[in-house]
Amino acid sequence: MAPHALDRHIALVGFMGAGKSARGRELAERLGRRFVDVDRKIEADAGASIPQLFAGSGGEMAFRLRECRTVLDALSTADPAVIALGGGAVTNRQVRDALREQACTLLVEVDVEQAWERVRGTDRPLAQDEAEFRERYERRRPLYDEVADGRGSDLEGLVLAAAGIHLEAGALERLGELVPGNGPVEIAADAHVAGIYGMEAQLALGARVRGLHELPPGEDAKSFGTLERLWRELRLDRQGTLVALGGGTTTDAAGFAAATWLRGIDWVAVPTTLVGQVDAAIGGKTAIDLPGGKNLVGAFHWPIRTVIDPALLDTLPDDELANGRAELVKTGLLAGELLWELPLPDAVRRSAAFKAAICLRDPHDRAERAQLNLGHTFAHALEAAADFALPHGRAVALGLLAALRLSGLDTAVVDEQLRPEPVSVDRDRAWAALARDKKAEDGVPKLVLLDAPGTPRLGVELPPEEIRAALDSLIAG
Ligand SMILES: NC(=O)c1ccc[n+]([C@@H]2O[C@H](COP(=O)([O-])OP(=O)(O)OC[C@H]3O[C@@H](n4cnc5c(N)ncnc54)[C@H](O)[C@@H]3O)[C@@H](O)[C@H]2O)c1
Secondary structure, three states: OOOOOOOOEEEEEOOOOOOHHHHHHHHHHHHOOEEEEHHHHHHHHHOOOHHHHHHOOOHHHHHHHHHHHHHHHHHOOOOOEEEEOOOOHHHOHHHHHHHHHHEEEEEEOOOHHHHHHHHOOOOOOOOOOHHHHHHHHHHHHHHHHHHOOEEEOOHHHHHHHHOOEEEOOOHHHHHHHHOOOOOOEEEEEEHHHHHHHHHHHHHHHHHHEEEEEEEOOHHHHHOHHHHHHHHHHOOOOOOOEEEEEEOHHHHHHHHHHHHHHHHOOEEEEEEOOHHHHHHHOOOOEEEEEEOOEEEEEEEEOOOOEEEEOHHHHHHOOHHHHHHHHHHHHHHHHHHOOOHHHOOHHHHHHHHHHHHHHHHHHOOOOOOHHHHHHOOHHHHHHHHHHOOOOOOHHHHHHHHHHHHHHHHOOOOHHHHHHHOOOOEOOOHHHHHHHHHOOOOEEOOEEOEEEEEEOOEEEEEEOOOHHHHHHHHHOOEOO
16 A cells, blocks of 8 residues: 555556556656556567457466566566556456555546447457446446546646645545555644644544644744644553644654554545645645744655645634635745636646656755745745845745745736735845855855746845845835
């Protein structure tokens, strides 16, 4: 069971006509992985087409043996790949066992009508008779369900599933099925969110729930005192799972508790803010704050599943939604897509998939993940100079404005969508905070800028006077 594909092969299974080869190639490209198409590999190794192999000596049985060998070979390679299996490969128990142990297996979904439309009239040996085709579809269905760790029908859905993300309105009600395994579960919830959704979460988890720990709302959740209290209260053994229910502060703190409790246990993130759903609960960064700065102590600890239920945003106050919208604009600028124009659930899906793909490619923030910092160098400096009394969304809006100006790009999107207003903070304090940025070298920050929307440029060094002028332009008075 591997609910996400970090450091693991992704095996795509599904009925013929689901599009495993096409989706598999796209997914491999999106995640920067090798692509193995098992059917094409069998044909290349045998020097014969699949219809020829079916018609040759040994018929389908001999083909299935070749197929099993090819799948096991592909799964035994070290470098995580995307492997598209033929539709019938899962009929072999050895293949199913290997998938369970060695891969994150994703079902490429297709309904029988669509599958038949796509394959009828081709030379596929098992797609010659419609009644037989439909009967085979029904027979195979439970086998796909048995091996699938996640499912999707388009590229975005498969990227989300590869990251262990389940996104569905109403998903909270199904939390019991969505928390992998059957061991005990404890919940760490934002105290305010617990009052709204805590009961529903506990009911959904049923007999597995052993307790709910309330964390203070907001940044106080990420204090050492809160973490210590949570450590003292936890009773989970190594088979247990900690469920984090709340915004980014809750998932950061509870994720760090899970990373450190008994040297690391599984955790599931259930983000309840827009910031959490498009950003904080994705990618495995967990942390608490110290008096000297935010996120100074933490760990990379990928949640075994992230359950995103956009319906939970219905109760989110407008100013918290505004914080998330600033992150949506950032993601849209990085992706080169008008994400802010989409209805919220669609924007959440696209934005979550965009971040998930970057984090799967660069899980430990050593390279391209730095792009997610667009605008944040300035935002963090302003927040620090305001003693963190400045709403994060407002700080990010200003940071994006500075990043666009320094990139020489039009700022209309940020102006119209986020209406950034200069803040009253001490200019020298903001400048000192900017020079202390984690990404700074010798006091000179390395910036993320854009050559154009969709084309970020990382590690940009500019003359300090230019950066200071950009920072000063964000400060009132
Ligand atoms: N780990 C990461 O990759 C990452 C990325 C971005 C941000 N973060 C962190 O996320 C934190 C900010 O997260 P946030 O913006 O979600 O803030 P938050 O967790 O403080 O939540 C904001 C407020 O919204 C309330 N709330 C949450 N969900 C609600 C709901 N559904 N209905 C009503 N009220 C609700 C909370 O009680 C809280 O008062 C920061 O600490 C930041 O460092 C982490």
